[in-house]
Amino acid sequence: MSIIKAENLSFSYESEGAEVKVFENLNIDIDEGEFVAVLGHNGSGKSTFAKHLNAILTPKSGRVTVCGIDTADESRLFELRKNVGMVFQNPDNQIVATVVEEDVAFGLENLGVPREEMRRRVDEALKVVRMYDYRTYAPHLLSGGQKQRVAIAGILAMEPRCIVLDEPTAMLDPIGRDEVMETVRRLNREKGITIVLITHYMDEAVKADRCIVMDRGKIVMDDRPASIFPKVEEMRALGLDVPQATELVWELKRRGLNIETGALRSAGAIESILKMTRDQL
Amino acid sequence: MLRDITLGQYYNTASPLHAMDPRTKILGVIFYMVILFTASTVWEYALAAIFTVFVIKVSRVPVRFITRGLKPIVIIMLFTLVLNLFMTSGGKELFHWWIFRVTDLGVETAVKMAVRLVMLIMGTSLLTLTTSPIALTGGIERLLSPFRKIGVPSHEIAMMMSIALRFIPILMEETDKIIKAQTSRGADFESGNLIQRVKAMVPILVPLFVGAFRRADELAVAMECRCYNGGEGRTSLRELRFRRVDGGALCACVILTAAMAALKILRMVGVL
Amino acid sequence: MIELKNITYTYNPGEPSARVALNDVSLTLADGDFVGLIGHTGSGKSTLVQIIAGLLPPLGGTASVDGTDFSEYKAAAKELRKKVGLVFQYPEHQLFEETVYKDIAFGPKNQKLTEDEIDLRVREAARRVRLEDGLLEKSPFDLSGGQKRRVAIAGVVAMKPEILILDEPTAGLDPSGRDELLGMLKELHGDWCKTIVLVSHSMEDIARAAGTAAVMNGGRLVMNGPVEEIFSRGDELRSMGLNTPQITRIVDGLIKAGLPLEKGIFTVEAAADSIEKLVRSKR
Incomplete structure (x- = not known):
């Protein structure tokens, strides 16, 4: 069942008197429970698209429907935002309170959730992101990955059906990135929450069910990671990377070796190469 | 240098004072201020001092944390001390040098002023040392809420304070980074006359302000995304509980203040 | 050439929150080096680069610059600041002027160069970091993230530091922006700046640009050598939570x-x- 539906979506803004088109007639359909990565170089429109999903921006023309709610319908704004959580790049600029658990409660306080219910949901959300032991900490004492998980818990407590993450790991170190990605994947697998992940880290996109590649406001690819990344030349032309595993088998094939391409991870590449050497002996 | 300001720094420990309702502590501090500013005789000062020492003991906050708050105001203290010492007219002259005249009354006023200031800082520091910022803002919000009807934005004030407290450590770290980044580009903040030094601050202040505005912008969007819509219909995770100990403490403050007032009245009518 | 010996540093010494950031670190940066400095957050690498750049007095250890030993860091710091340019991770920390041109000129001006020389430096630095000429008269605050970063780098490059240190210069850039930046650094190396230190979490970036790598862990310098040697010790790196x-x-x-x-x-x-x-x- 479709949870996010963008129909003929267009958006532009004015800069120095001229109209700059971000995208035009964009059509995207995302099913409930999907884990979708949106790729594209800076300025491809992917972040602007994400901002349309919970009405930070509303369409100039066309329509965006999320969880059955038209994002342009102002009377249902809170219902929409309760269902579609948003995680941003800078963890510091989205944590409001001076204590972790108070921050996780922020959204629930805004919705007027009764205290006992709030306590239960805050504790539950903190346990899910594995930050329960830090519930009384001040946010500035946490690492970037921990802060980002607190931000996710704050969204999670509102029990959304969909979480949109706009480059959530861009400011984190590798350990923090792994923590956040592991959390996001678990939310998708265990809780069935629909994930839209905006990223330019290919190793993160590889973990998604589906990758949407945007370029200059258009969708240029929309498929499973295993079908997208082996198109090494096309990806490069779009200013994007492919995992080194994919690149290696592709390069070997290009040099005329008889190897199966399509590996996305180290294990896959090792397997293909071993298979090739065995076959040729 | 910024680290020395104890105001706004919470010392996390378990004590009866920590467990009290923030509203009690805020009201207590107000009573305490009244006491300090009405105190005039040595006995009244002694009473206030005993009260101060008692509360510090109860708080279980190490004394050096409390006295640390005094460091930034040493200069102000010395200034008032000197001013009172030399500017008080009247009283018996103790010594005289050039245009300076020191009288016993001057010494008394100066000492009292200094003691009053020290106790004031220590007492108010104690409020922030024993009350987490979030509890403090919650307390202020509740205390101000009756005034909402006459247009006091109690929720907004509390939210602003809370956000300010949240961003103080972030902005301090950012300032440090900016200073270092500009130093690495050869900026010199230490030499030159006053005007040159003020000018040298521009490369620090511009990035700091631009950064703060950007943060504010992003935070506002993030808050809206989490359904923030002002104070209407909001609930709160933290419960403020006014318990028996709060009642007792508040009674004690009232009695103490009343006693001071009684002393003053008695003195005025001439009984003492 | 810079030699640091037995450097130690502790944050908040003597307080309950005291944290050792550097523990007996010795490091030599020779002319011509392109060093990748690796280590995760809290390993001490940021503290180390600040000490190298003359911005943070260490608690112990000595520094020598071009063979001259300094017993006092204060004296060394002056020399270090002259020779070392440090670009912090976020360009927002240093951009402040009305125009890109003026912002890049800030460093050379502080070096008391002549007007002509400043102009030459600014234009050359802008060219080196591949900023289009048209951008020089724009406000640095109107630029894209990638452009801001290049202006920030140009602001330090224009001072022609012998040693250029960049803290996480590729973080947050998209793949093509990152490739361009790494290519740019390789061009600067040797011809404009004798030595480059690239602080990065990305092993792929280090592999692509650096010749030698230094690995920090828990406040110590645990590995230092040619990149191929460092990356052949994959198991050790993984035990520190790093990767190849x-x-x-x-x-x-x-x-x-x-x-x-x-x-x-x-x-x-x-x-x-x-x-x-x-x-x-x-x-």
Whole structure:
């Protein structure tokens, strides 16, 4: 069942008197429970698209429907935002309170959730992101990955059906990135929450069910990671990377070796190469 | 240098004072201020001092944390001390040098002023040392809420304070980074006359302000995304509980203040 | 050349929150080095680069610059600041002028160069970081993230530091922006700046640009040597929570499976070469 539906979506803004088109007639359909990565170089429109999903921006023309709610319908704004959580790049600029658990409660306080219910949901959300032991900490004492998980818990407590993450790991170190990605994947697998992940880290996109590649406001690819990344030349032309595993088998094939391409991870590449050497002996 | 300001720094420990309702502590501090500013005789000062020492003991906050708050105001203290010492007219002259005249009354006023200031800082520091910022803002919000009807934005004030407290450590770290980044580009903040030094601050202040505005912008969007819509219909995770100990403490403050007032009245009518 | 010996540093010394950031670190930066400085957050690498740049007095240890020993860091700091340019991670920390041109000129002006020389430096630095001429008269605050970063780098490059240190310069850039930046650094190296230190979490970036690598862990310098040597110690790196580039992991996996490949391969090109050679020789 479709949870996010963008129909003929267009958006532009004015800069120095001229109209700059971000995208035009964009059509995207995302099913409930999907884990979708949106790729594209800076300025491809992917972040602007994400901002349309919970009405930070509303369409100039066309329509965006999320969880059955038209994002342009102002009377249902809170219902929409309760269902579609948003995680941003800078963890510091989205944590409001001076204590972790108070921050996780922020959204629930805004919705007027009764205290006992709030306590239960805050504790539950903190346990899910594995930050329960830090519930009384001040946010500035946490690492970037921990802060980002607190931000996710704050969204999670509102029990959304969909979480949109706009480059959530861009400011984190590798350990923090792994923590956040592991959390996001678990939310998708265990809780069935629909994930839209905006990223330019290919190793993160590889973990998604589906990758949407945007370029200059258009969708240029929309498929499973295993079908997208082996198109090494096309990806490069779009200013994007492919995992080194994919690149290696592709390069070997290009040099005329008889190897199966399509590996996305180290294990896959090792397997293909071993298979090739065995076959040729 | 910024680290020395104890105001706004919470010392996390378990004590009866920590467990009290923030509203009690805020009201207590107000009573305490009244006491300090009405105190005039040595006995009244002694009473206030005993009260101060008692509360510090109860708080279980190490004394050096409390006295640390005094460091930034040493200069102000010395200034008032000197001013009172030399500017008080009247009283018996103790010594005289050039245009300076020191009288016993001057010494008394100066000492009292200094003691009053020290106790004031220590007492108010104690409020922030024993009350987490979030509890403090919650307390202020509740205390101000009756005034909402006459247009006091109690929720907004509390939210602003809370956000300010949240961003103080972030902005301090950012300032440090900016200073270092500009130093690495050869900026010199230490030499030159006053005007040159003020000018040298521009490369620090511009990035700091631009950064703060950007943060504010992003935070506002993030808050809206989490359904923030002002104070209407909001609930709160933290419960403020006014318990028996709060009642007792508040009674004690009232009695103490009343006693001071009684002393003053008695003195005025001439009984003492 | 800069030599640091037995450097120690502790944050908040004597307080309950005291934290050792550097523990007996000795490091030499020779002319011509392109060093990748690796280590995760809290390993001490940021503290170390600030000490190298003359911005933070260490608690212990000595520094020598071009063979001159300084017993006092204060004296060394002056020399260090002259020789070392440090670009912090976020350009927002240093951009402040009305125009890009003026912002880049800030450093050279502080060096008390002549007007003509400043102009020359600004234009050359802008060209080196591949900023289009048209951007020079724009406000730095109106630029895109990638452009801001290049202006920030140009602001330091214009001072022509002998040693250029960049803290996480590729973080947050998209793949093409990152490739461009790494290419730019390689061009600067040797000809404009004798020595470059690249602080990065990305092993792929280090593999692509650096010649030697220094690894920090828990306030200590635990490895220091040619990149291929460092990356051949994959297990040790992993035990510190660090990693090797994915390509090195693949080659390691192939070696474990019995293929006779060399250790320490860290580019896709090199890996493809040696696998191809192996397959063709076996045929």
